[in-house]
Amino acid sequence: MMFNLLLFCKKCPNIKRWDLIKRLQSTAASATIKVGERDLTFETGRLAKFADGAVVVKQGETSVLVTVVSKALQKPSSFLPLTVDYRLKAAAAGRIPMNFYRRERGITDNEILTSRVIDRSIRPLFPEDCQRELQVICNVLAVDGENDPAVLAINAASFATALSKTPWNGPVGAVRVGYLDKEFVINPLRHELEKSDINLIVTSSLQGIVMLEGGANNVNYDLMKQAINIGQQESMKVIKCIQDFTEKSSIFKHTASTTKNFGDALQQEIMTEVKKICGNEFLDILSNYSHDKFSRDAAIKNSMKTATQKLTGIYPVESSEIFDSAVQKCFKEVFRSKILDTSIRCDGRKLTDLRNISCSVDVLKPLHGSSLFQRGQTQVLSTMAYDSLDMSLKYDPVSQLISGAKEKNFMLHYEFPPYATNEIGRPGAALARREIGHGALAERGLRPIIPENYPFTLRVTAEVLESNGSSSMASVCGGSLALMDAGVPVKEAAAGVAIGLVSRSNNQGKITEYRVLTDLLGIEDYCGDMDFKMAGTRHGITALQADIKLEGLPLNIVNEAINAGKRGINQILDIMDNVLKSPRTNKTNTPVTEKFVINPKKRIRIMGVGGSKIRELAQKTGVQMSILDESTMELFAPDKTALQEGKELLNAWLEEKPAPNMEFGAIYTVKILEIDMSGALVEIHPSLEPVFIHRRQLDLRSVQDARVLGFKPGDEIQVKYFGNDPISGQVRLSRRLLLTPASQAFQ
Secondary structure (H helix, E strand, O other): OHHHHHHHHHHOOOOOHHHHHHHHHOOOEEEEEEEOOEEEEEEEOOOOOOOOEEEEEEEOOEEEEEEEEEEEOOOOOOOOOEEEEEEOOHHHHOOOOOOOOOOOOOOOHHHHHHHHHHHHHHHHHOOOOOOEEEEEEEEEEEOOOOOOHHHHHHHHHHHHHHHOOOOOOOOOEEEEEEEEOOEEEEOOOHHHHOOOOEEEEEEEEOOEEEEEEEEEEEEOHHHHHHHHHHHHHHHHHHHHHHHHHHHHHOOOOOOOOOOOOOOOHHHHHHHHHHHHHHHHHHHHHHHOOOOOHHHHHHHHHHHHHHHHHHHHHHOOOOOHHHHHHHHHHHHHHHHHHHHHHHOEOOOOOEOOOOOOEEEEEOOOOOOOEEEEEEEOOEEEEEEEEEEOHHHOEEOOHHHHHHHOOOEEOEEEEEEOOHHHHOOOOOOOOOOOHHHHHHHHHHHHHHHHHOOOOOOOEEEEEEEEEEOOOOHHHHHHHHHHHHHHHOOOOOOOOOEEEEEEEEEEEOOOOOEEEEEEEEOOOHHHHHHOOEEEEEEEOOOOEEEEEEEEOOOOEOHHHHHHHHHHHHHHHHHHHHHHHHHOOOOOOOOOOOOEEEEEEOOHHHHHHHHOHHHHHHHHHHHHHOOEEEEOOOOEEEEEEOOHHHHHHHHHHHHHHHOOOOOOOOOOOOEEEEEEEEEOOOEEEEEOOOOOOOEEEEHHHOOOOOOOOHHHHOOOOOOEEEEEEEEEOOOOOOEEEEOHHHHOOHHHOOO
């Protein structure tokens, strides 16, 4: 066995032979902790031992395997090449995929959103100069339908990264916080989460909050602060468990950087030279408040290019990557210092000032609802469309098992075309992860204001026409206006705002000075420490998402960000109220619904064979009909006029008309309703039941499939009536009798 391992190692030079032998001989180890009211079990050393780190986490009967693999970069990179892939296969739920190939095809929105949450939870703790490519794969092994695998995957990713040799300043711990019956619940089960007023994921490190993601049913702002506080306390149990485990493992970590460090004397000299060359120029650009996004970016780019050229002349043997990195670092320092020292931002605003906001509604009059929301250089066009409940989004069986929801009748779709940032791209290409994430956040922000059991399917589209920060929160504002413009009786208006942070830290990484920024610009997001998006109403929070670039944010700063977000939301709502304060009641193109009750024995008259009458009703009047029970139908019409036309047509079909007295040997004209291999189903009269004619009675020719005769639904043919069947009583009709001489008719 040992000899075979050595041969394998020779064939695989990238794998150190004794490392491999040690991994294969390692024994499994596990740890169990209690988080909230439930046990959380971690296991390593049994599965996927070739990975740099592999951990299985289990809660209830739900288990997730997470692996981490890293490789040294061939070329230095200023961006951490970290990819996270979370997959929930049908096999984990004991199901078979419903597509043609009966196997998983593409990644779902839920998998993309979970991958983003995991990425945002672990990325901030990698060192700035980490020059390694990393891949984190989260494979859900089994789901029990009650315990959510998403939070388990975050904790397993933290554990696996801590066990690997990758330089990392973790671990982190994550919990989901619910609020049920006026009590907080940690890692609630699916049936508990369905009734919870809060659904919030909190990821923490030893330094503080690292990531927040969730929604709420318009809960009080102070209650959300308590939820974050409790979530941080519970997540510390996970962190302590990982710490205790890794301390016993004595893991050797790779060096963070493969390039020269800025602590070297030469690097310090280069940084000093950069500040002399362009430090004051950067400050002048940032102090010129007449700049907009493009003029400011162009001035900064020209200044950086000039500085790099001068540095190349001074240090001809050094690589341009070092100069670019030094110039970028200098710019960020100047940008942050200006805000920290003066409390004035690059566009001249104070810390709590909003950009100029304008909005309008009914901008596209033929539509049910529309709005245009402009905040600074961010512009979003929102539209709202009604439809029947039949158009609600149906979930696949696996999603139903995880979320408990079978369908949803409110959707928000977020679009970010390339021209929004003056770029060239492929319109209509597959949605990027960013678009899916922003759309889901905006949808969470608006869902709590939609009335329960609303008898329509609602779809809001938010198309970003210009973008300079906070487009997802502008989508919440525009979407709220579009809903009210369409006459949807929302509980109250909602708005959203992004909160930022700029800070200074001491040598131990502790924040010594900071400024919280309301209504974030794109450049402030890039150079700052936080993008804290918050949507809500005047009374509470509906959605929250925090991307934090520090290794942890103290709870007092998180609370201050929530307070700033509350003030910003109220100010935005004041502006929106001046345009439209409550849902419209005078829209002429608002769709209507009405229940239509009939005698169950007459259903066939308004449904037709195979639903033919339902389709005819929609084609002629635009009215859609849904079956509620045996005697009740629900009619959905684009307006009252169409509804009246539809009801008149239905009543005409239901009208009692005297049926003809069938005379033996008489010839009748009938309409074909359906035709298949065995024969045709025809209608003699609307008040009579359809009659089936066997293929032998349709033509003189003997055929095995009646469809080859060329008949199709809607055709009219002449047939002869030759009495009723003496046993079944069914009407007997024949076309063959009309084509056959009398002497051969019954041969």
